[in-house]
Amino acid sequence: MELEILQYPDARLKQKSAPVTEITPEIRALAENMAKAMYESDGIGLAAPQVGRFVRLITVDLSGPSQREALKVYLNPVLEALPDPESGKPEGVESEEGCLSVPDYRSNVKRHSRVLxxxxxxxxxxVEREAADLEAICLQHECDHLDGKLFIDRISRLKRGLYDGKVKKRLKAAE
Ligand SMILES: [Zn+2]
Structure with a gap:
């Protein structure tokens, strides 16, 4: 089963996903095929709604498509911001993000630097795991997808407007 990755502005990307209530063979097959699609698209994370399945399942492999040695599949993930070990307070971090569902675009996004x-x-x-830096950012990005949220929902209105203009033009050119 080859999975198609939905692309913005597909309205399905705004849909909220439901919890996984039973780990069926279909769920296992979905996880396997999502990992495949993630690697083939050079991604480090993928969420089920990106392939049109509205269940709370994400795949993550920070080692990347060239190594493929740290694949994690998380069902019903929940995140909690953790304080920075030095300052004792939650810290924000801003870094450039991209998304397999938002082609040819990257932008800075603010996230928590550490999460549980x-x-x-x-x-x-x-599974209970503390994550920091790239892993924390990736988990927040993927969990956002489960709530129908994209990283471009977290950028400034100005930047978003510019991006939407570009998308509109591209769609028109493809007509
Ligand atoms: Zn994404």
Whole structure:
């Protein structure tokens, strides 16, 4: 099964996903095929709604498509901002993000620098994990997808307007 990655402005990307209630063979196959699609598109993270499946499942591999050695599948992930170990306060971090559903565009986005992830793995075991830096950013980006949110929903109105203008032009040219 080859999965198609939905692209903005597809309205389905705004849909909220439902919790996984049972780890069926279909859910396992979805995770496997999502990992494949993620690697093939040179991504480090993918969320089920990006392939038109509205369940709370994400795949992440920070080692990237060239190494493919740190694949994680998280079901029903929940994030909590963690304080910075030095200052004792939650810290923000701003970095450039891109998205397989938002082609040819990157922009700076503000995120929490550390998060606590609670989720289930594909065997139904609870996972609890502290994440920082790129991993924390990636998890926040993927979990946003489960709530129908894209990183371009977190950029300035001006930047978003410019991007939407570009998309409109491209769609018109393709007509
Ligand atoms: Zn994305």
């Amino acid at each position: 992830l609670k989720a289930l793995d594909l065997d139904g075991n609870p």
